[in-house]
Structures are given as C-alpha cells and as structure tokens.
Amino acid sequence: MKNDISIVLSGEAGQGIRTVELLIIRALKNSGYNVFSTAELMSRVRGGNNTTEIRVSNEKIEAYVNEIDILIVLSKNAIFRIENRLTKDTIIIGQDNFIEEKYKNGQYIIKYIELSSLAKEVGGLIYSNVIIYGLLAGIFDVNINLLKESITKYFSTKGKEITDNNINAVIKGIEKGKELKLGIQVEKAEKIKNQVVLSGTESIGIGALAGGCNFIATYPMSPSTGVIHYLAKHSKEFGVVVEQAEDEISAINMIQGAWYAGARAMTTTSGGGFALMEEGISNAGMAEVPIVIHLAQRPGPSTGLPTKTEQGDLNLALYAGHGEFPRIIFTPGNFTDGIYLTQKAFNLADKFQVPVIILTDQFYIDSFQSIEPIDFNDFKLEYFVTKTDKDYKRYKNTEDGISPRGIPMQGDGFVRFDSHEHDEGGFITEYPDIRTKMVDKRLKKLESYSKESIDAEIIGSKNYKTLIIGWGSTYGVIKETIEKLNDNDLAFAYFKQVYPLPNNTKEILSKAKKLIIIENNATSQFGQLIKRYTGVEFTKHILKYNGMPFSIEEIIEKLKEI
Amino acid sequence: MKTNFDFDQIPETGWCPGCGNFAILKVIKEALDELNIDPQKLVISAGIGQAAKTSQYINSNCFNGLHGRALPVATGIKASNPDLIVVAEGGDGDMYGEGGNHFIHAIRRNIDIVNIVHNNMVYGLTLGQASPTSRKEFKTPLQIDGVFSEPFNPIAVAISLGASFVARAFSGDMKQMKEILKEAVNHKGYALVDIFHPCVSFNKINNFKWFKDNTYYLNENYDNTDKMEALKKAFETDKFPLGVIYSNGKNKTFEENLIAYKNDKRPLYKREVDLEKIEKLLN
Numbered sequence: 001m002k003n004d005i006s007i008v009l010s011g012e013a014g015q016g017i018r019t020v021e022l023l024i025i026r027a028l029k030n031s032g033y034n035v036f037s038t039a040e041l042m043s044r045v046r047g048g049n050n051t052t053e054i055r056v057s058n059e060k061i062e063a064y065v066n067e068i069d070i071l072i073v074l075s076k077n078a079i080f081r082i083e084n085r086l087t088k089d090t091i092i093i094g095q096d097n098f099i100e101e102k103y104k105n106g107q108y109i110i111k112y113i114e115l116s117s118l119a120k121e122v123g124g125l126i127y128s129n130v131i132i133y134g135l136l137a138g139i140f141d142v143n144i145n146l147l148k149e150s151i152t153k154y155f156s157t158k159g160k161e162i163t164d165n166n167i168n169a170v171i172k173g174i175e176k177g178k179e180l181k182l183g184i185q186v187e188k189a190e191k192i193k194n195q196v197v198l199s200g201t202e203s204i205g206i207g208a209l210a211g212g213c214n215f216i217a218t219y220p221m222s223p224s225t226g227v228i229h230y231l232a233k234h235s236k237e238f239g240v241v242v243e244q245a246e247d248e249i250s251a252i253n254m255i256q257g258a259w260y261a262g263a264r265a266m267t268t269t270s271g272g273g274f275a276l277m278e279e280g281i282s283n284a285g286m287a288e289v290p291i292v293i294h295l296a297q298r299p300g301p302s303t304g305l306p307t308k309t310e311q312g313d314l315n316l317a318l319y320a321g322h323g324e325f326p327r328i329i330f331t332p333g334n335f336t337d338g339i340y341l342t343q344k345a346f347n348l349a350d351k352f353q354v355p356v357i358i359l360t361d362q363f364y365i366d367s368f369q370s371i372e373p374i375d376f377n378d379f380k381l382e383y384f385v386t387k388t389d390k391d392y393k394r395y396k397n398t399e400d401g402i403s404p405r406g407i408p409m410q411g412d413g414f415v416r417f418d419s420h421e422h423d424e425g426g427f428i429t430e431y432p433d434i435r436t437k438m439v440d441k442r443l444k445k446l447e448s449y450s451k452e453s454i455d456a457e458i459i460g461s462k463n464y465k466t467l468i469i470g471w472g473s474t475y476g477v478i479k480e481t482i483e484k485l486n487d488n489d490l491a492f493a494y495f496k497q498v499y500p501l502p503n504n505t506k507e508i509l510s511k512a513k514k515l516i517i518i519e520n521n522a523t524s525q526f527g528q529l530i531k532r533y534t535g536v537e538f539t540k541h542i543l544k545y546n547g548m549p550f551s552i553e554e555i556i557e558k559l560k561e562i
Numbered sequence: 563m564k565t566n567f568d569f570d571q572i573p574e575t576g577w578c579p580g581c582g583n584f585a586i587l588k589v590i591k592e593a594l595d596e597l598n599i600d601p602q603k604l605v606i607s608a609g610i611g612q613a614a615k616t617s618q619y620i621n622s623n624c625f626n627g628l629h630g631r632a633l634p635v636a637t638g639i640k641a642s643n644p645d646l647i648v649v650a651e652g653g654d655g656d657m658y659g660e661g662g663n664h665f666i667h668a669i670r671r672n673i674d675i676v677n678i679v680h681n682n683m684v685y686g687l688t689l690g691q692a693s694p695t696s697r698k699e700f701k702t703p704l705q706i707d708g709v710f711s712e713p714f715n716p717i718a719v720a721i722s723l724g725a726s727f728v729a730r731a732f733s734g735d736m737k738q739m740k741e742i743l744k745e746a747v748n749h750k751g752y753a754l755v756d757i758f759h760p761c762v763s764f765n766k767i768n769n770f771k772w773f774k775d776n777t778y779y780l781n782e783n784y785d786n787t788d789k790m791e792a793l794k795k796a797f798e799t800d801k802f803p804l805g806v807i808y809s810n811g812k813n814k815t816f817e818e819n820l821i822a823y824k825n826d827k828r829p830l831y832k833r834e835v836d837l838e839k840i841e842k843l844l845n
C-alpha cells in the first residue's frame with residue numbers, strides 16, 4: 001500500500017485551482033494526513049496551463065516530487081506539459097473531451113467524470129472546482145461535516161445561495177470520489193490534526209507581526225507581494241501602517257524614516273525591486289538605520305521568469321549597496337524557521353542597526369505545508385531604543401560598535417542621522433582619522449553579532465563521510481532524500497543563515513570526506529562564498545536553473561552518479 | 563538674533579559668500595522660533611545638494627539621507643509618529659529631478675509635511691549642470707548649446723495633483739518668505755514652498771536682479787482657494803507670481819487616513835505587541 005500520494009491538478013488560470021488547493025490541504029490535515037502543496041503558475045491571469053501538486057502522506061513531507069500518482073485534468077491542453085511525469089500507474093481523472101486521444105491507448109489508467117454536466121446540475125461551470133474539492137475528499141477519508149464547514153467559512157461573504165450551491169457541489173464531488181473506488185489508503189494520525197497549515201508567505205507575515213512589525217511599504221512584485229497583502233489583511237487588528245510605495249526606491253527610504261521615528265518596519269520585494277533598493281540599503285549601512293527586507297527570489301536576469309523559482313539572488317543580497325558595511329542574511333528552508341527567523345530579524349535589526357535580509361524564493365513563498373504548532377511564549381520582543389540626554393551623540397563610538405539609538409521626542413537630545421561620513425554627533429566630516437574610526441565602528445558590529453550567529457544544522461548521520469550542503473528552500477527536498485536513503489555515511493548541512501557564515505561552518509565541513517552542494521542556480525553562489533571563506537573544494541555541485549524546484553527523484557538520481 | 567534652532571557654536575557652512583541659502587536658513591529658523599515650535603518635535607528630512615545641507619545647520623532632529631529621497635523618508639517619519647513636525651528639504655534637482663516620482667506621490671498622499679525646495683535653476687553641488695527648472699537656452703558645461711527641454715513647472719504640477727498648499731517665495735524678500743513659511747507650517751496637509759534663490763557661482767543668468775525683475779507679488783484681492791485661478795497663475799512666466807498661490811486645507815491627510823490610527827492615536831513606538839493574538843493567526 002502506498003503511503004505517499006502525489007496529486008496534480010492541471011487546468012487554466014482563472015479556473016480556481018488555487019481555491020481547491022487551499023481548501024483540500026486544510027481538510028486533509030484536519031483529517032489527520034500530512035500534506036504539502038506547491039503551485040506552478042504561469043504569469044497570466046487567464047488561460048495558459050497552471051498546475052498544483054498536492055502531496056498526502058503518513059509522514060512529514062515538505063518537498064516536490066516528480067512522479068504523479070493522480071492527475072486531475074480540468075481543461076484541454078492540460079497534459080502535454082507534464083507528460084513526462086506520468087507513469088504506467090498514474091490515474092488520470094477528467095472529462096472525456098479534455099483528455100487528448102493519444103493518452104487513451106491504455107498506457108495510463110483513465111477515470112472519466114462528466115465534470116461540466118455535474119457542475120451545471122449544481123448551478124453552473126463555476127462550481128467545477130468545488131466539485132473537485134469534494135472529489136479529492138472522497139478519494140481520501142475526509143469527514144463530510146468538516147467539508148461543509150470549510151465551504152461555509154470560505155464563502156461566508158458570498159451569500160446563502162452561493163454557499164448552498166457550493167455545499168451541493170462538494171457533496172456531488174464526494175459521491176463521485178467514492179464511486180471511483182481508487183482504493184487509496186494513506187494512514188492517518190490523530191496528532192496531525194493539531195498541526196497548522198500555512199503558506200510560505202504567511203510564515204513571513206506571521207513572523208513579522210511576532211517581531212513587532214508595525215510598518216510595511218512595498219512596490220508590488222511577484223512572488224513577494226503576498227507578504228504585504230497578508231499584513232494589510234491584518235492591519236486593522238494589529239495597527240500596521242501599510243503603504244504601497246510609488247517605487248522600490250521610495251519603499252526602502254520610507255521604512256528608514258519609519259525606523260527613525262520608532263516604528264519596526266519592513267519591505268518585501270523580488271530581484272528587480274531589490275536592485276532598485278541598493279542605494280537605500282547602502283544608506284542604512286552608513287546612517288545605521290535598522291531595516292528588514294524580505295527578498296523573494298525569482299529567476300532573472302531582468303524580468304526573467306516572474307512566476308518561477310530560483311536561488312539566483314544570493315550574490316545580489318550579499319553585495320547589494322556601495323561601500324563597506326555589515327548585514328545579516330537569513331535563508332529559512334521551512335515555515336517554522338521562516339516564522340522564527342523573521343521574528344528575530346526585527347530584534348537583530350533593532351540591536352545591531354544593520355540591514356537584515358530574509359531571502360526566500362517563489363517555491364518557498366507559494367508552497368503550503370503543515371507544521372507543529374509554535375509556542376509564541378518562546379518569542380522575545382527585544383527593544384533597544386534609548387532615551388536621549390542633552391549631549392546625546394547618535395554615533396557614539398563604543399566597544400562593540402553599537403551606538404545607542406534614540407528616537408525623536410524620547411529624551412532631551414536631538415537625533416541626527418547622516419548619510420555622509422559623519423562624526424559621533426552625526427555631522428558631516430571629511431577628517432581621515434574620523435573616517436577610519438567610523439568605518440571600523442560600523443564593521444565591528446558584525447563581529448559583535450557573531451556571538452549570536454545561527455549555526456548550520458546537521459540532519460542525518462552524525463558520523464557522516466559525505467556532507468550535502470543546502471540553504472533556503474532546498475531544505476525539504478534534501479531532508480526527505482536523506483531520510484529516504486537512510487545512509488550512515490550521509491548527512492545534510494542546512495544553512496538558515498548564509499551571511500555571516502555560521503560559526504560552525506569550518507568544523508562541519510572539515511569532518512566530511514566528500515562535500516556536495518545543492519543549489520537552485522547556475523553558478524553555485526553559496527558554494528563560491530564558502531570556498532572564498534574556507535578554501536574548501538566541493539566534490540560536486542548539483543545545480544538546477546530551469547525555473548523549477550528540485551524533485552526528490554532528481555536529487556537521488558544525481559547522488560547516485562557520485 | 564539667536565533662535566532656539568541655533569547651535570551654541572555657529573557651524574561653518576559649505577556655501578559660497580552671497581548664496582541665497584544663507585537667507586533661507588536664517589528665515590526658516592526664525593519662522594519656526596516665532597511659531598514657538600519645540601525643536602524636540604521637529605525633524606528635517608533632507609536630501610543631498612547645497613540646499614539640503616541646510617539641515618546640517620539647524621539645531622534639531624534630522625535625517626540627512628540620500629539625494630532625491632527626502633520625501634519618502636519624511637513620509638515614513640510622519641506616518642510612524644504624527645506628533646512630529648516634519649519638513650522635507652532640498653534643491654530643485656533633489657526634489658524635482660532625482661526625486662521627481664516621490665514629489666508626485668507625496669502630493670497625492672497629502673502627508674502633513676512642509677516641502678521646502680530651494681530653486682536656483684541649476685545643480686550647485688555638482689558644479690553647474692542644468693536642473694529640471696533651468697530655463698531654455700541656459701548654457702552649462704554639459705548643455706553647451708543651451709537647454710532644449712521645457713522647464714519643469716512645480717507650481718502647476720503640484721496644483722494639478724491636488725496639493726493642498728502651494729507657494730512661491732524669493733530669498734531676496736525675507737519678510738514675505740517668513741510669512742509664507744509660517745503659513746506652510748500651520749497648514750494641515752502637504753505644503754509646497756518653492757523658493758527662488760540665486761546661485762552666485764553657477765547661474766549667472768538667473769541672478770538676484772533677474773529674480774527681482776521677473777517676479778511680482780500676488781495682489782491682495784487674489785483668491786488663493788480658487789483652483790482654476792491658481793492654475794492660471796502657475797502658468798505665468800513673463801513674471802512669476804510670489805505668494806501663496808493655492809491653499810485648501812479641506813482634504814484628509816495621509817496620516818488621518820491610515821488604518822493604523824483609526825482606533826489608536828498613539829505613535830507606533832508607544833504600542834505593545836500582543837503575541838497571544840498573533841498566535842491565533844496560526845489555526
């Protein structure tokens with residue numbers, strides 16, 4: 001019996017596939033299944049071909065698999081793009097006229113459903129996606145009341161008639177799903193019901209709120225925009241200033257004004273927008289303004305692939321901004337870390353008065369998974385604003401390089417931030433000696449941070465001979481691969497902080513005979529960084545840059561070659 | 563006369579003798595003083611340029627940030643603490659050139675700030691190139707055959723975008739400049755004060771005499787609440803009108819519209835975080 005099922009929904013943009021995804025993963029989780037889902041979208045509002053993969057398992061899953069167990073076809077031309085992911089065991093479910101003749105030669109198992117007529121019976125084609133929701137619930141073992149509740153909640157603003165029709169649709173779907181008798185039986189576990197389902201976007205949004213974020217300014221850019229939508233949705237409840245800036249240059253400068261006046265502010269952007277922010281980031285370096293930036297990567301250069309994934313902007317984040325100044329870069333690979341690190345980012349920005357960058361990507365942002373509940377009592381809100389006195393000096397030279405930061409109207413002093421090289425009081429200076437002292441003071445903050453630096457995490461065998469290195473969103477796929485292979489010589493070093501390099505970097509690398517680095521980019525940017533700092537050579541770089549995340553099968557295949 | 567905004571020790575400025583900025587600096591300090599503004603409550607958000615250096619010579623809070631970016635910074639400051647009096651200051655290149663997009667959108671937002679633009683029709687700090695407000699045929703080391711582009715008309719642009727207070731002053735008349743600045747500070751909503759002033763080093767055409775000859779005072783009966791009349795005035799270039807060209811304090815300000823202040827008037831730094839409530843977002 002297979003305990004790990006992959007379902008792919010394939011149809012056109014505008015058919016409501018995302019709604020099915022949102023509803024079914026929660027319903028499955030609430031029934032005791034482990035779930036993971038990820039959408040592969042095209043950059044358009046209607047038409048084209050969009051797919052969503054939903055995985056259902058008895059074990060924790062957080063990665064993309066290539067092989068499709070169940071394919072649900074929702075439109076014409078929905079199969080050819082994913083043809084190579086079908087196997088002889090794949091079950092294709094769909095309406096006769098949506099499935100092209102060439103797939104009907106007996107090489108796949110096909111189950112026909114008359115989706116259009118079912119939908120019309122309920123009230124119109126618009127109900128097709130909710131029928132599919134029911135159908136999936138019927139294929140698995142999901143309680144019908146749970147489904148009805150979810151529908152009532154989801155369509156609560158749409159009125160009684162639409163809600164009733166959707167309930168009828170879901171019931172029709174369940175009947176159909178059971179009728180198909182696919183014999184799928186994934187084990188359930190009671191404890192999973194207590195878990196929480198969220199998206200990558202939500203992990204950043206919740207982390208920000210927990211970090212005390214009360215100001216966000218952004219210029220929209222996929223795939224990063226969800227974060228400001230999320231904060232806007234909750235802005236009434238939590239009193240967040242939410243502003244759509246006229247461009248990214250404005251956004252990065254607005255949040256500096258906000259921090260200056262005592263807010264905890266962030267911006268969210270993607271490569272092109274981040275590039276426009278560079279001068280502003282440099283200003284934060286010089287004027288020592290705390291800032292938090294969420295950078296959700298998509299493939300570049302230039303407009304690139306707006307709705308696809310890549311880890312191609314590590315160098316951009318590392319080197320952004322002219323001049324020399326410290327920064328911190330976090331790369332969460334799972335949503336628990338996404339929440340923790342984003343929360344922490346605000347404390348660290350406040351304390352060290354440096355840019356803190358949360359580096360994610362489209363795959364991370366647009367995926368959903370269930371995680372263990374988080375105890376918010378663990379979170380500390382650490383504020384470092386000091387009351388100023390009459391002789392307050394904004395850039396006082398201190399042992400650790402951190403000058404106490406005041407804000408206007410809090411104390412008797414004046415708060416003077418300056419983008420020029422400045423003296424301790426924040427006034428323009430061109431004296432070489434002061435310049436040297438100030439550069440040293442700013443750079444010292446990175447050394448001071450190293451005491452709090454976050455180590456890389458070892459997953460797998462403690463006595464490894466081969467070590468796989470990964471950062472950010474490849475976490476799930478490498479972890480699952482390691483667990484599948486269950487090899488005593490193999491471990492995975494997960495870097496959730498890539499800059500500064502964690503204190504344990506050299507130590508964990510030196511224990512391995514073979515080093516393999518896996519990155520969703522073409523030039524192994526993190527590999528280069530590690531090499532520059534440690535001198536190590538990698539046995540192999542496993543790289544992918546076609547816009548798609550790694551699948552588990554792919555990693556296993558590539559590891560076999562070594 | 564020493565104001566509350568003077569340093570104990572007079573700072574050495576980076577300006578040329580005879581620069582119009584001296585008069586502007588003096589008048590800003592006096593206007594604020596006469597309005598009894600508490601220096602603790604004032605923030606000057608400045609860009610980069612000779613004009614923007616003014617912020618270095620006023621004893622209060624300041625954010626002397628990037629060239630062109632004083633308005634976004636001012637927006638962030640005011641939105642985070644509406645109790646502050648925020649001035650965004652810079653030159654014509656700073657505000658209308660590098661920061662042109664921010665100029666447009668700061669006006670649309672109607673943030674309650676004073677936007678002071680020192681308009682000398684030239685780039686001073688970078689040694690004399692054309693600015694957006696340079697007149698046609700103005701020759702520079704870069705525009706060697708003279709400027710071809712239409713000069714930017716900040717007054718007309720601001721009025722068209724719905725600016726709630728639009729004024730023009732001349733550094734040669736300190737008395738009027740002070741009255742205008744005081745009115746701008748008292749005005750609720752975005753207030754533009756474009757100040758003509760001569761650059762003695764890099765603009766030999768639009769000098770003190772030129773400004774004197776090419777400006778006139780709006781007449782006492784002029785109704786500055788009439789938008790169409792104001793637009794007409796804005797397009798006068800034979801002689802440029804001086805005074806408050808348009809004023810309308812009826813619209814809500816940016817801060818007043820912000821959701822974050824609907825139920826809680828406290829500035830953001832005074833608020834607590836309710837972790838328990840945030841935990842509930844994870845369901």
Ligand SMILES: Cc1ncc(C[n+]2csc(CCOP(=O)(O)OP(=O)(O)O)c2C)c(N)n1
Pocket residue numbers: 610611612613614629652653654655656657680682684685686687688693
């Ligand atoms: C991004 C950037 N580009 C260019 C400059 C160089 N720069 C500094 S001030 C300035 C223009 C100065 O003109 P204006 O703003 O009119 O002020 P003025 O010096 O005439 O008072 C320029 C181009 C800069 N500091 N930053």
